[in-house]
Amino acid sequence: MRLFSSKGRQLVGVDVSATCVKMVDIKRIQGVFHLQSYGIERLAPGVVVDKLVADTEAVGEVVARLARRCHVTGQNVASAVSGSAVITKIIDMEASLTDSERDAQIRLDADQYIPYPLSEVNLDFEVIGPSQINDRMVQVLLAASRSENVEQRVDALAFGGMTTKVMDIESHAIERAFALMVDSLPNHPELVALVDIGHTQTTLYVAKNGEFVYSREQLFGGAQLTEAIQNRYGLSYEEATINKREQTLPDDYYNELLMPFMDNVIQQITRSLQFYFSSSQYNNVDHIVLCGGSAVIPGLVGMVQQKLGNPTSIANPFINMSIAPQIDSEQLLLDAPSLMVACGLALRSFD
Template sequence: PIEEVSLDFEVLGPVQGNPDMVNVLLAASRSENVEVRQSALELGGLTARVMDVEAFAMENAFSLIADQLAVPRDAIVALVDVGATMTTLNVLRAQRSIYTREQVFGGKQLTDEVMRRYGLSYEEAGLAKRQGGLPESYEIEVLEPFKEAMVQQVSRLLQFFYAGSEFNRVDQIVLAGGCASIPGIAEMVEEQLGVPATIANPLASMSLGPRVQAHALAQDAPALMIACGLALRSFD
Protein backbone atom coordinates (compact mmCIF):
# COMPACT_ATOMS: atom_id res chain seq x y z
CA PRO A 1 0.00 0.00 0.00
CA ILE A 2 1.26 3.46 -0.93
CA GLU A 3 0.71 4.77 2.61
CA GLU A 4 3.34 2.25 3.80
CA VAL A 5 5.97 3.49 1.33
CA SER A 6 8.50 6.32 1.63
CA LEU A 7 9.12 7.98 -1.75
CA ASP A 8 11.54 10.57 -3.06
CA PHE A 9 12.79 11.67 -6.47
CA GLU A 10 15.51 13.72 -8.07
CA VAL A 11 15.62 15.21 -11.56
CA LEU A 12 18.84 14.02 -13.21
CA GLY A 13 18.71 16.21 -16.31
CA PRO A 14 17.36 16.31 -19.86
CA VAL A 15 16.94 13.16 -21.93
CA GLN A 16 19.66 12.94 -24.55
CA GLY A 17 18.21 13.84 -27.94
CA ASN A 18 14.86 14.89 -26.48
CA PRO A 19 15.05 18.27 -24.72
CA ASP A 20 11.32 18.22 -23.90
CA MET A 21 11.79 15.36 -21.43
CA VAL A 22 13.92 14.81 -18.33
CA ASN A 23 15.35 11.74 -16.61
CA VAL A 24 14.03 11.32 -13.07
CA LEU A 25 15.44 9.03 -10.40
CA LEU A 26 12.68 7.62 -8.20
CA ALA A 27 13.58 5.94 -4.90
CA ALA A 28 11.09 3.97 -2.83
CA SER A 29 11.33 1.99 0.39
CA ARG A 30 8.98 0.41 2.86
CA SER A 31 8.49 3.05 5.55
CA GLU A 32 9.24 0.53 8.30
CA ASN A 33 12.76 0.05 6.86
CA VAL A 34 13.31 3.80 7.12
CA GLU A 35 11.83 4.03 10.62
CA VAL A 36 13.99 1.19 11.98
CA ARG A 37 17.13 3.08 10.94
CA GLN A 38 15.82 6.36 12.32
CA SER A 39 15.13 4.65 15.65
CA ALA A 40 18.64 3.16 15.74
CA LEU A 41 20.15 6.62 15.27
CA GLU A 42 17.90 8.09 17.95
CA LEU A 43 19.16 5.48 20.42
CA GLY A 44 22.63 6.90 19.76
CA GLY A 45 21.45 10.47 20.30
CA LEU A 46 21.51 11.31 16.58
CA THR A 47 18.89 12.61 14.16
CA ALA A 48 18.62 11.33 10.59
CA ARG A 49 18.84 14.06 7.95
CA VAL A 50 18.91 11.85 4.86
CA MET A 51 18.13 8.18 4.22
CA ASP A 52 19.97 6.76 1.21
CA VAL A 53 19.74 3.55 -0.80
CA GLU A 54 22.75 1.24 -0.44
CA ALA A 55 23.23 0.81 -4.19
CA PHE A 56 23.42 4.58 -4.69
CA ALA A 57 25.84 4.93 -1.79
CA MET A 58 28.05 2.32 -3.44
CA GLU A 59 27.84 4.23 -6.72
CA ASN A 60 29.10 7.34 -4.89
CA ALA A 61 31.93 5.36 -3.30
CA PHE A 62 32.93 3.88 -6.65
CA SER A 63 34.62 7.19 -7.49
CA LEU A 64 37.15 6.36 -4.74
CA ILE A 65 38.23 3.09 -6.36
CA ALA A 66 37.72 3.77 -10.09
CA ASP A 67 41.36 4.79 -10.61
CA GLN A 68 42.56 1.54 -8.98
CA LEU A 69 40.99 -0.55 -11.75
CA ALA A 70 42.80 -1.51 -14.94
CA VAL A 71 39.73 -0.93 -17.13
CA PRO A 72 38.60 2.11 -19.13
CA ARG A 73 36.25 4.62 -17.52
CA ASP A 74 33.32 3.45 -19.66
CA ALA A 75 33.81 -0.20 -18.65
CA ILE A 76 31.03 -2.37 -17.24
CA VAL A 77 31.94 -3.09 -13.63
CA ALA A 78 30.09 -5.45 -11.28
CA LEU A 79 30.40 -4.19 -7.71
CA VAL A 80 29.37 -6.98 -5.32
CA ASP A 81 28.96 -6.11 -1.65
CA VAL A 82 28.73 -9.24 0.52
CA GLY A 83 27.68 -8.13 3.99
CA ALA A 84 26.51 -10.02 7.07
CA THR A 85 23.12 -11.11 5.74
CA MET A 86 22.67 -9.48 2.33
CA THR A 87 24.62 -9.49 -0.93
CA THR A 88 24.10 -6.50 -3.22
CA LEU A 89 25.09 -6.41 -6.88
CA ASN A 90 25.50 -2.97 -8.43
CA VAL A 91 26.50 -2.97 -12.11
CA LEU A 92 28.00 0.31 -13.30
CA ARG A 93 28.64 1.51 -16.83
CA ALA A 94 30.78 4.63 -17.19
CA GLN A 95 30.58 4.82 -13.36
CA ARG A 96 26.77 5.10 -13.30
CA SER A 97 24.45 2.39 -11.99
CA ILE A 98 22.58 0.49 -14.67
CA TYR A 99 21.40 -2.53 -12.62
CA THR A 100 21.04 -3.51 -8.97
CA ARG A 101 19.87 -6.66 -7.26
CA GLU A 102 19.98 -8.10 -3.74
CA GLN A 103 20.12 -11.67 -2.48
CA VAL A 104 19.92 -13.03 1.05
CA PHE A 105 23.44 -14.35 1.60
CA GLY A 106 26.25 -13.16 3.83
CA GLY A 107 28.97 -13.73 6.37
CA LYS A 108 26.52 -14.59 9.12
CA GLN A 109 26.15 -18.02 7.51
CA LEU A 110 29.89 -18.59 8.03
CA THR A 111 29.68 -17.31 11.60
CA ASP A 112 26.71 -19.60 12.33
CA GLU A 113 28.61 -22.61 10.99
CA VAL A 114 31.65 -21.76 13.15
CA MET A 115 29.35 -21.46 16.19
CA ARG A 116 27.67 -24.78 15.47
CA ARG A 117 30.82 -26.74 14.69
CA TYR A 118 33.09 -25.41 17.42
CA GLY A 119 30.60 -24.55 20.18
CA LEU A 120 31.42 -20.83 20.28
CA SER A 121 29.24 -17.82 21.03
CA TYR A 122 28.36 -15.40 18.23
CA GLU A 123 30.96 -12.90 19.45
CA GLU A 124 33.65 -15.58 19.83
CA ALA A 125 32.94 -16.99 16.38
CA GLY A 126 33.13 -13.52 14.80
CA LEU A 127 36.50 -12.84 16.45
CA ALA A 128 37.85 -16.27 15.52
CA LYS A 129 36.94 -15.69 11.85
CA ARG A 130 38.96 -12.49 11.80
CA GLN A 131 41.84 -13.24 14.15
CA GLY A 132 42.34 -16.98 13.74
CA GLY A 133 42.75 -19.60 16.44
CA LEU A 134 40.35 -22.15 14.98
CA PRO A 135 41.33 -25.82 14.42
CA GLU A 136 43.18 -26.79 11.23
CA SER A 137 40.00 -28.41 9.92
CA TYR A 138 38.36 -24.95 9.67
CA GLU A 139 40.04 -24.03 6.38
CA ILE A 140 39.01 -27.15 4.48
CA GLU A 141 35.74 -28.12 6.16
CA VAL A 142 34.17 -24.71 6.81
CA LEU A 143 35.90 -21.82 5.01
CA GLU A 144 36.39 -23.43 1.58
CA PRO A 145 32.72 -24.51 1.25
CA PHE A 146 31.65 -20.98 2.21
CA LYS A 147 33.97 -19.46 -0.39
CA GLU A 148 32.52 -21.81 -3.02
CA ALA A 149 29.01 -20.75 -2.00
CA MET A 150 30.03 -17.09 -2.24
CA VAL A 151 31.36 -17.57 -5.77
CA GLN A 152 28.08 -19.28 -6.71
CA GLN A 153 26.11 -16.31 -5.35
CA VAL A 154 28.20 -13.86 -7.40
CA SER A 155 27.70 -16.02 -10.49
CA ARG A 156 23.95 -16.23 -9.89
CA LEU A 157 23.62 -12.46 -9.49
CA LEU A 158 25.52 -11.90 -12.73
CA GLN A 159 23.27 -14.38 -14.55
CA PHE A 160 20.23 -12.36 -13.43
CA PHE A 161 21.92 -9.24 -14.84
CA TYR A 162 22.70 -10.90 -18.17
CA ALA A 163 19.17 -12.27 -18.45
CA GLY A 164 17.57 -8.89 -17.73
CA SER A 165 19.79 -6.62 -19.83
CA GLU A 166 21.38 -6.26 -23.24
CA PHE A 167 24.77 -7.34 -21.88
CA ASN A 168 26.33 -10.79 -21.64
CA ARG A 169 29.58 -9.88 -19.91
CA VAL A 170 31.20 -7.55 -17.40
CA ASP A 171 34.75 -6.20 -17.68
CA GLN A 172 35.61 -6.28 -13.98
CA ILE A 173 34.26 -7.66 -10.70
CA VAL A 174 34.94 -5.67 -7.54
CA LEU A 175 34.25 -7.41 -4.22
CA ALA A 176 33.25 -5.35 -1.19
CA GLY A 177 31.65 -5.98 2.20
CA GLY A 178 33.05 -7.85 5.16
CA CYS A 179 33.32 -11.14 3.25
CA ALA A 180 35.64 -9.57 0.66
CA SER A 181 38.40 -9.73 3.31
CA ILE A 182 38.42 -13.55 3.18
CA PRO A 183 41.87 -14.55 1.87
CA GLY A 184 41.87 -15.83 -1.70
CA ILE A 185 38.25 -15.02 -2.52
CA ALA A 186 39.07 -12.63 -5.39
CA GLU A 187 41.36 -15.22 -6.99
CA MET A 188 38.65 -17.88 -6.71
CA VAL A 189 36.01 -15.61 -8.27
CA GLU A 190 38.35 -14.69 -11.12
CA GLU A 191 39.34 -18.31 -11.79
CA GLN A 192 35.82 -19.73 -11.75
CA LEU A 193 33.97 -16.90 -13.50
CA GLY A 194 36.68 -15.89 -15.98
CA VAL A 195 36.41 -12.18 -15.16
CA PRO A 196 39.19 -10.09 -13.54
CA ALA A 197 38.31 -9.63 -9.85
CA THR A 198 39.72 -7.33 -7.21
CA ILE A 199 38.98 -6.23 -3.64
CA ALA A 200 37.58 -2.75 -3.03
CA ASN A 201 39.65 -0.36 -0.94
CA PRO A 202 37.84 2.99 -0.76
CA LEU A 203 40.39 4.27 1.77
CA ALA A 204 43.50 3.78 -0.40
CA SER A 205 43.90 7.49 -1.23
CA MET A 206 42.92 8.81 2.20
CA SER A 207 45.38 10.05 4.80
CA LEU A 208 45.11 8.41 8.23
CA GLY A 209 44.98 10.09 11.61
CA PRO A 210 47.77 9.24 14.10
CA ARG A 211 45.46 7.18 16.30
CA VAL A 212 44.23 4.97 13.46
CA GLN A 213 45.66 1.45 13.26
CA ALA A 214 46.51 1.16 9.58
CA HIS A 215 46.60 -2.66 9.46
CA ALA A 216 43.22 -3.08 11.18
CA LEU A 217 41.67 -0.41 8.96
CA ALA A 218 43.05 -2.03 5.79
CA GLN A 219 41.34 -5.29 6.77
CA ASP A 220 38.03 -3.46 7.31
CA ALA A 221 38.31 -1.26 4.20
CA PRO A 222 36.17 -3.42 1.85
CA ALA A 223 33.34 -3.31 4.40
CA LEU A 224 33.35 0.50 4.39
CA MET A 225 32.21 1.13 0.80
CA ILE A 226 28.67 2.03 1.81
CA ALA A 227 29.87 4.15 4.74
CA CYS A 228 32.22 6.04 2.42
CA GLY A 229 29.45 6.52 -0.13
CA LEU A 230 27.19 7.99 2.53
CA ALA A 231 29.99 10.27 3.74
CA LEU A 232 30.55 11.57 0.22
CA ARG A 233 26.98 12.62 -0.47
CA SER A 234 25.63 16.09 0.13
CA PHE A 235 22.23 17.19 1.40
CA ASP A 236 20.35 20.43 1.90
Protein backbone atom coordinates in the same frame (compact mmCIF):
# COMPACT_ATOMS: atom_id res chain seq x y z
CA MET B 1 12.86 13.44 6.53
CA ARG B 2 14.14 13.86 2.99
CA LEU B 3 15.79 10.95 1.22
CA PHE B 4 18.08 13.07 -0.93
CA SER B 5 18.37 16.69 0.17
CA SER B 6 21.37 18.00 2.10
CA LYS B 7 22.71 21.33 1.08
CA GLY B 8 26.05 22.55 2.38
CA ARG B 9 26.38 20.94 5.80
CA GLN B 10 29.00 18.64 7.31
CA LEU B 11 27.54 15.17 7.77
CA VAL B 12 28.93 12.04 9.42
CA GLY B 13 28.06 8.80 7.59
CA VAL B 14 26.40 6.21 9.86
CA ASP B 15 25.56 2.76 8.47
CA VAL B 16 23.39 0.58 10.75
CA SER B 17 23.59 -2.99 9.44
CA ALA B 18 22.41 -6.34 10.80
CA THR B 19 25.62 -6.96 12.73
CA CYS B 20 27.24 -3.59 13.48
CA VAL B 21 27.23 0.18 13.30
CA LYS B 22 29.85 1.83 11.09
CA MET B 23 30.75 5.51 11.27
CA VAL B 24 32.85 7.51 8.77
CA ASP B 25 33.86 11.18 9.06
CA ILE B 26 35.30 12.74 5.88
CA LYS B 27 36.52 16.32 5.45
CA ARG B 28 37.67 18.10 2.30
CA ILE B 29 41.04 19.80 2.68
CA GLN B 30 42.30 21.93 -0.24
CA GLY B 31 40.07 20.02 -2.63
CA VAL B 32 41.20 16.56 -1.46
CA PHE B 33 39.00 14.18 0.53
CA HIS B 34 40.50 13.41 3.93
CA LEU B 35 39.43 10.50 6.14
CA GLN B 36 39.28 12.16 9.55
CA SER B 37 38.12 9.11 11.50
CA TYR B 38 36.08 5.93 11.30
CA GLY B 39 34.80 3.26 13.64
CA ILE B 40 33.01 -0.09 13.63
CA GLU B 41 31.21 -1.55 16.63
CA ARG B 42 29.32 -4.82 16.75
CA LEU B 43 25.63 -5.08 17.66
CA ALA B 44 24.21 -7.89 19.79
CA PRO B 45 22.16 -10.47 17.86
CA GLY B 46 18.51 -9.45 17.51
CA VAL B 47 19.08 -5.69 17.75
CA VAL B 48 18.58 -5.32 13.98
CA VAL B 49 16.41 -8.01 12.34
CA ASP B 50 15.61 -8.22 8.62
CA LYS B 51 16.96 -4.67 8.12
CA LEU B 52 14.56 -3.30 10.78
CA VAL B 53 15.83 -1.78 14.03
CA ALA B 54 14.25 -3.88 16.81
CA ASP B 55 16.00 -2.12 19.73
CA THR B 56 16.49 1.61 19.09
CA GLU B 57 18.11 2.26 22.49
CA ALA B 58 20.74 -0.47 21.99
CA VAL B 59 21.67 1.00 18.59
CA GLY B 60 21.72 4.50 20.11
CA GLU B 61 24.17 3.42 22.84
CA VAL B 62 26.53 1.99 20.20
CA VAL B 63 26.21 5.16 18.07
CA ALA B 64 27.07 7.35 21.11
CA ARG B 65 30.14 5.21 21.93
CA LEU B 66 31.32 5.33 18.32
CA ALA B 67 30.88 9.13 18.15
CA ARG B 68 33.05 9.53 21.26
CA ARG B 69 35.65 7.08 19.96
CA CYS B 70 35.79 8.78 16.54
CA HIS B 71 35.88 12.27 18.13
CA VAL B 72 33.23 13.51 15.70
CA THR B 73 32.70 17.23 16.11
CA GLY B 74 29.23 17.57 14.53
CA GLN B 75 25.96 15.87 15.40
CA ASN B 76 24.45 15.87 11.91
CA VAL B 77 24.42 12.49 10.18
CA ALA B 78 23.48 10.84 6.91
CA SER B 79 22.15 7.30 7.25
CA ALA B 80 20.45 4.87 4.89
CA VAL B 81 17.63 2.39 4.49
CA SER B 82 17.96 -0.84 2.56
CA GLY B 83 17.02 -0.75 -1.12
CA SER B 84 14.43 -3.47 -0.48
CA ALA B 85 12.66 -1.06 1.92
CA VAL B 86 12.41 1.65 -0.75
CA ILE B 87 10.17 1.99 -3.80
CA THR B 88 11.92 3.91 -6.59
CA LYS B 89 10.45 5.00 -9.87
CA ILE B 90 11.65 7.26 -12.69
CA ILE B 91 8.91 9.54 -14.02
CA ASP B 92 8.87 12.28 -16.67
CA MET B 93 7.76 15.76 -15.60
CA GLU B 94 7.64 19.24 -17.13
CA ALA B 95 11.08 20.86 -16.96
CA SER B 96 9.56 24.29 -16.18
CA LEU B 97 8.08 23.21 -12.81
CA THR B 98 9.59 24.53 -9.59
CA ASP B 99 10.51 22.04 -6.83
CA SER B 100 7.41 22.96 -4.82
CA GLU B 101 5.18 22.53 -7.90
CA ARG B 102 6.85 19.20 -8.63
CA ASP B 103 6.29 18.12 -5.02
CA ALA B 104 2.58 19.03 -5.19
CA GLN B 105 2.15 17.20 -8.50
CA ILE B 106 3.87 14.04 -7.21
CA ARG B 107 1.70 14.00 -4.08
CA LEU B 108 -1.41 14.46 -6.23
CA ASP B 109 -0.45 11.48 -8.42
CA ALA B 110 1.19 9.43 -5.62
CA ASP B 111 -1.34 6.59 -5.72
CA GLN B 112 -0.11 5.77 -9.26
CA TYR B 113 3.39 5.06 -7.96
CA ILE B 114 3.12 4.05 -4.29
CA PRO B 115 0.97 1.19 -2.92
CA TYR B 116 0.63 2.80 0.55
CA PRO B 117 -1.29 5.83 1.85
CA LEU B 118 0.82 9.01 1.74
CA SER B 119 0.43 9.34 5.52
CA GLU B 120 2.47 6.11 5.94
CA VAL B 121 5.49 6.97 3.75
CA ASN B 122 8.48 9.26 3.58
CA LEU B 123 8.73 10.59 0.06
CA ASP B 124 11.40 12.47 -1.86
CA PHE B 125 12.42 13.16 -5.46
CA GLU B 126 15.42 14.33 -7.44
CA VAL B 127 15.75 15.56 -11.03
CA ILE B 128 18.29 13.26 -12.66
CA GLY B 129 18.46 14.53 -16.25
CA PRO B 130 16.62 15.33 -19.47
CA SER B 131 13.68 13.19 -20.55
CA GLN B 132 14.25 10.68 -23.34
CA ILE B 133 10.76 11.21 -24.76
CA ASN B 134 10.29 14.99 -24.77
CA ASP B 135 12.71 17.95 -24.88
CA ARG B 136 10.47 19.99 -22.58
CA MET B 137 10.51 17.36 -19.84
CA VAL B 138 13.00 15.98 -17.30
CA GLN B 139 13.44 12.58 -15.68
CA VAL B 140 12.66 12.63 -11.96
CA LEU B 141 13.72 9.87 -9.56
CA LEU B 142 10.95 9.31 -7.03
CA ALA B 143 11.78 7.40 -3.82
CA ALA B 144 9.41 6.38 -1.05
CA SER B 145 9.87 4.27 2.07
CA ARG B 146 7.45 3.22 4.79
CA SER B 147 7.75 5.80 7.56
CA GLU B 148 8.48 3.10 10.18
CA ASN B 149 11.67 2.09 8.31
CA VAL B 150 12.92 5.66 8.39
CA GLU B 151 11.68 6.61 11.87
CA GLN B 152 13.26 3.59 13.61
CA ARG B 153 16.67 4.65 12.33
CA VAL B 154 16.11 8.33 13.07
CA ASP B 155 15.03 7.44 16.65
CA ALA B 156 18.03 5.14 17.18
CA LEU B 157 20.44 7.85 16.03
CA ALA B 158 18.65 10.39 18.24
CA PHE B 159 19.22 8.07 21.24
CA GLY B 160 22.91 8.30 20.33
CA GLY B 161 22.80 12.10 20.39
CA MET B 162 22.82 12.48 16.60
CA THR B 163 20.45 14.39 14.30
CA THR B 164 19.57 12.67 11.00
CA LYS B 165 19.65 15.25 8.20
CA VAL B 166 19.60 12.80 5.28
CA MET B 167 18.13 9.33 4.91
CA ASP B 168 19.66 7.83 1.79
CA ILE B 169 19.33 4.45 0.03
CA GLU B 170 22.15 1.94 0.63
CA SER B 171 22.72 1.23 -3.07
CA HIS B 172 23.06 4.96 -3.83
CA ALA B 173 25.64 5.33 -1.05
CA ILE B 174 27.60 2.33 -2.39
CA GLU B 175 27.55 3.79 -5.91
CA ARG B 176 28.88 7.11 -4.57
CA ALA B 177 31.74 5.34 -2.76
CA PHE B 178 32.46 3.14 -5.80
CA ALA B 179 32.84 6.28 -7.97
CA LEU B 180 35.81 7.31 -5.79
CA MET B 181 37.79 4.17 -6.58
CA VAL B 182 36.71 3.13 -10.09
CA ASP B 183 39.42 5.23 -11.80
CA SER B 184 42.07 3.40 -9.75
CA LEU B 185 41.15 -0.02 -11.16
CA PRO B 186 43.79 -1.34 -13.60
CA ASN B 187 43.22 -0.94 -17.36
CA HIS B 188 40.22 1.40 -16.90
CA PRO B 189 37.52 -1.30 -17.17
CA GLU B 190 34.27 -0.28 -18.86
CA LEU B 191 32.08 -2.95 -17.22
CA VAL B 192 32.69 -3.76 -13.55
CA ALA B 193 30.86 -6.26 -11.33
CA LEU B 194 30.78 -5.08 -7.71
CA VAL B 195 29.85 -7.97 -5.41
CA ASP B 196 28.71 -6.96 -1.92
CA ILE B 197 28.89 -10.02 0.37
CA GLY B 198 26.90 -9.01 3.41
CA HIS B 199 25.73 -10.85 6.53
CA THR B 200 22.62 -12.49 5.06
CA GLN B 201 22.50 -11.05 1.54
CA THR B 202 24.87 -10.89 -1.42
CA THR B 203 24.19 -8.18 -3.99
CA LEU B 204 25.67 -7.95 -7.48
CA TYR B 205 25.92 -4.44 -8.92
CA VAL B 206 27.07 -4.00 -12.51
CA ALA B 207 28.62 -0.61 -13.28
CA LYS B 208 29.11 0.68 -16.80
CA ASN B 209 31.61 3.55 -17.00
CA GLY B 210 31.23 4.03 -13.23
CA GLU B 211 27.41 4.13 -13.11
CA PHE B 212 25.27 1.28 -11.78
CA VAL B 213 23.09 -0.21 -14.51
CA TYR B 214 21.99 -3.48 -12.85
CA SER B 215 21.59 -5.03 -9.41
CA ARG B 216 20.50 -8.42 -8.12
CA GLU B 217 20.13 -9.61 -4.53
CA GLN B 218 20.51 -13.17 -3.27
CA LEU B 219 19.84 -14.58 0.19
CA PHE B 220 23.36 -15.71 0.99
CA GLY B 221 26.06 -14.21 3.17
CA GLY B 222 28.70 -14.47 5.87
CA ALA B 223 26.09 -15.60 8.42
CA GLN B 224 26.11 -19.03 6.79
CA LEU B 225 29.81 -19.46 7.56
CA THR B 226 29.29 -18.24 11.14
CA GLU B 227 26.44 -20.73 11.65
CA ALA B 228 28.55 -23.57 10.22
CA ILE B 229 31.33 -22.68 12.73
CA GLN B 230 28.80 -22.62 15.60
CA ASN B 231 27.41 -26.03 14.66
CA ARG B 232 30.74 -27.75 14.04
CA TYR B 233 32.63 -26.48 17.09
CA GLY B 234 29.75 -25.95 19.57
CA LEU B 235 30.41 -22.21 19.89
CA SER B 236 28.05 -19.35 20.66
CA TYR B 237 27.31 -16.81 17.91
CA GLU B 238 29.67 -14.30 19.57
CA GLU B 239 32.50 -16.87 19.94
CA ALA B 240 32.06 -18.05 16.33
CA THR B 241 32.16 -14.47 15.06
CA ILE B 242 35.34 -13.61 17.00
CA ASN B 243 37.12 -16.85 16.06
CA LYS B 244 36.18 -16.39 12.40
CA ARG B 245 37.49 -12.82 12.39
CA GLU B 246 40.71 -13.60 14.27
CA GLN B 247 41.31 -16.90 12.39
CA THR B 248 41.71 -18.90 15.61
CA LEU B 249 39.80 -22.03 14.62
CA PRO B 250 40.95 -25.70 14.53
CA ASP B 251 43.12 -27.00 11.69
CA ASP B 252 40.23 -28.66 9.84
CA TYR B 253 38.37 -25.33 9.51
CA TYR B 254 39.97 -24.38 6.19
CA ASN B 255 39.16 -27.59 4.29
CA GLU B 256 35.89 -28.51 6.02
CA LEU B 257 34.15 -25.11 6.28
CA LEU B 258 36.01 -22.23 4.65
CA MET B 259 36.72 -23.83 1.26
CA PRO B 260 33.09 -24.97 0.78
CA PHE B 261 31.91 -21.47 1.77
CA MET B 262 34.26 -19.84 -0.76
CA ASP B 263 33.06 -22.28 -3.44
CA ASN B 264 29.52 -21.24 -2.57
CA VAL B 265 30.44 -17.55 -2.92
CA ILE B 266 31.79 -18.24 -6.40
CA GLN B 267 28.61 -20.12 -7.35
CA GLN B 268 26.49 -17.17 -6.18
CA ILE B 269 28.60 -14.70 -8.20
CA THR B 270 28.48 -16.93 -11.28
CA ARG B 271 24.70 -17.32 -11.03
CA SER B 272 24.11 -13.57 -10.60
CA LEU B 273 26.38 -12.75 -13.54
CA GLN B 274 24.56 -15.28 -15.73
CA PHE B 275 21.26 -13.54 -14.91
CA TYR B 276 22.81 -10.22 -15.94
CA PHE B 277 24.28 -11.60 -19.18
CA SER B 278 20.94 -13.17 -20.13
CA SER B 279 19.22 -9.77 -19.92
CA SER B 280 21.92 -7.62 -21.55
CA GLN B 281 24.12 -7.43 -24.64
CA TYR B 282 27.19 -8.51 -22.65
CA ASN B 283 28.60 -11.94 -21.94
CA ASN B 284 31.56 -10.92 -19.77
CA VAL B 285 32.72 -8.19 -17.37
CA ASP B 286 36.11 -6.47 -17.42
CA HIS B 287 36.74 -6.54 -13.67
CA ILE B 288 35.22 -7.90 -10.45
CA VAL B 289 35.40 -5.96 -7.17
CA LEU B 290 34.50 -7.61 -3.85
CA CYS B 291 33.10 -5.62 -0.93
CA GLY B 292 31.23 -6.35 2.30
CA GLY B 293 32.45 -8.07 5.44
CA SER B 294 33.38 -11.39 3.77
CA ALA B 295 35.43 -9.77 0.97
CA VAL B 296 38.63 -9.97 3.04
CA ILE B 297 38.49 -13.73 3.68
CA PRO B 298 42.09 -14.81 2.99
CA GLY B 299 42.38 -16.36 -0.48
CA LEU B 300 38.88 -15.44 -1.66
CA VAL B 301 39.88 -12.72 -4.13
CA GLY B 302 42.50 -15.03 -5.74
CA MET B 303 40.02 -17.90 -5.92
CA VAL B 304 37.36 -15.73 -7.61
CA GLN B 305 39.93 -14.51 -10.15
CA GLN B 306 41.16 -18.04 -10.85
CA LYS B 307 37.73 -19.69 -11.15
CA LEU B 308 35.97 -16.91 -13.11
CA GLY B 309 38.94 -15.73 -15.16
CA ASN B 310 38.33 -12.02 -14.51
CA PRO B 311 40.76 -9.58 -12.87
CA THR B 312 39.48 -9.30 -9.27
CA SER B 313 40.23 -6.88 -6.46
CA ILE B 314 38.97 -5.81 -3.03
CA ALA B 315 37.08 -2.53 -2.68
CA ASN B 316 38.82 0.42 -1.02
CA PRO B 317 36.86 3.68 -1.36
CA PHE B 318 39.60 5.53 0.57
CA ILE B 319 42.36 4.73 -1.94
CA ASN B 320 42.63 8.30 -3.23
CA MET B 321 42.06 10.04 0.12
CA SER B 322 44.55 11.44 2.59
CA ILE B 323 44.29 9.56 5.90
CA ALA B 324 44.49 11.08 9.39
CA PRO B 325 47.73 10.05 11.17
CA GLN B 326 45.96 8.31 14.07
CA ILE B 327 44.28 5.81 11.71
CA ASP B 328 45.95 2.38 11.45
CA SER B 329 46.39 2.04 7.68
CA GLU B 330 46.76 -1.77 7.77
CA GLN B 331 43.52 -2.14 9.74
CA LEU B 332 41.81 0.30 7.37
CA LEU B 333 42.65 -1.98 4.41
CA LEU B 334 40.85 -4.83 6.19
CA ASP B 335 37.86 -2.67 7.16
CA ALA B 336 37.50 -0.65 3.93
CA PRO B 337 35.41 -3.22 1.96
CA SER B 338 32.71 -3.16 4.65
CA LEU B 339 32.68 0.67 4.84
CA MET B 340 31.28 1.35 1.36
CA VAL B 341 27.85 2.46 2.61
CA ALA B 342 29.20 4.58 5.49
CA CYS B 343 31.75 6.22 3.17
CA GLY B 344 29.12 6.98 0.53
CA LEU B 345 26.90 8.50 3.23
CA ALA B 346 29.70 10.73 4.54
CA LEU B 347 30.16 12.03 0.99
CA ARG B 348 26.66 13.55 1.16
CA SER B 349 28.39 16.54 2.82
CA PHE B 350 29.82 17.48 -0.59
CA ASP B 351 26.75 17.17 -2.84
